[in-house]
Amino acid sequence: MIGNEAVVPAKLDKATRNADRTRSLILEAATQEFAELGLAGARVEKIAEKAGTNKRMLYYYFNSKDELFIAVMERAYFSIREAEKELHMHDQTPIEAIRSLVSFTWNYFLEHPEFMGLLNTENAHGGVHVKNSESTALNMPLIDMIGEVLHRGQQESIFRAGVDPVQLYISIASLTYFYLSNKHTLSTIFSRDLMSSKAKVERLHHMLDVILGYLVIN
Template sequence: MNDSGEHGEKKMSRRPSQERTSQRDPERTRAAILEAATREFAENGMGGARVDAIAERAGTNKRMLYHYFGDKEQLYLRVLEEAYVGIRTAERALHIGDRSPEEGIGELALFTWRYFLEHPEFLSLLGTENLHRARWLRQSVRLKELHSHLIGELSQVLEQGKKQGVFIETADPLHVYLTIASLGYFYLSNQYTLSTIFGRDLIEPAHLNAWERHIVHVTLASIKR
């Protein structure tokens, strides 16, 4: 009997694929392109991003990029979609309804701020996409349902708070989320011009911590009775 029965496993006696890296590994190549593209688009925008630069950053070449993603625009859309999936997935794991309404909202504000802080590329991509009036996001079929969950959960927490008499009756879930996102997004995405014109380095840890507290304070002050 020969060794033909072992075909189901990837492991082989000669040249295991793990040893010689980045050779014949479609998954790895694909992921590398996506990550490289995320950085390139985040740093340079859609118009400024270079396909050659993405290929080089990914340690491959243009042919593979076009093979896996079609063209520059489709690659950009995939990058954007993955970025949204990233934050919404992490957000879901919060379960802001588990604590008191006040703590829940504070938790969401803190999470959003820290996620923005740790994922500057997400903010950049949002900026780029809005510059183009959501031209590519609008084409996405994957993302519409991703966001109803957020508003739904937030709405429940607000309702509970109103019932308990700690939140004002006019508190609106979308407004609360936009408030939280506004305060985090603007501070971070505009830190460079702001630091320049006001002569203060906003990315300094002391200022970052002060703004984190400020976001929670403002958010709660705006809905507390």
């Protein structure tokens, strides 16, 4: 009896680990497919194949293609929000905290182009999937964190008053997003390689100057 009791939990634990791994592989494969081909272009069969499973198992974990996309979006937002927590903005001076956030946002978008692809797809569909997800709850702690930094900066007479943390974050993200999502056309029309090492450094410095130039009281 004791031997059987010891075996059953081990089997269940292994099954749980296998299920978690399969689900993770599906999400990883789906992320790449949705980012590259969009919701309409991505094929469930291809996602299952890349994940090393089959359609039946994919639909076992995710009831539909739309539900899978919602899970992918939640995972993408969770990943960036968790990474932002590692900045520990509350432990930095207000100026250092904003510099860290701007630099992080730039580098994260550079290193995770699939995130922009997912955003493009979701916006093309009117944001309907985000509305049916837990993304709002995932993102609000970031706004609270920015608000706390702004409050400290205002209390110390470093930052201007009346800054909306949501508007500020949108500005930071847009300075990165527009540049990178239009890098090919912008590089062509301005005859400049905007993705050269020198250009990327210059872009980050420009972003820091723009954001801090707006916030800091002279």
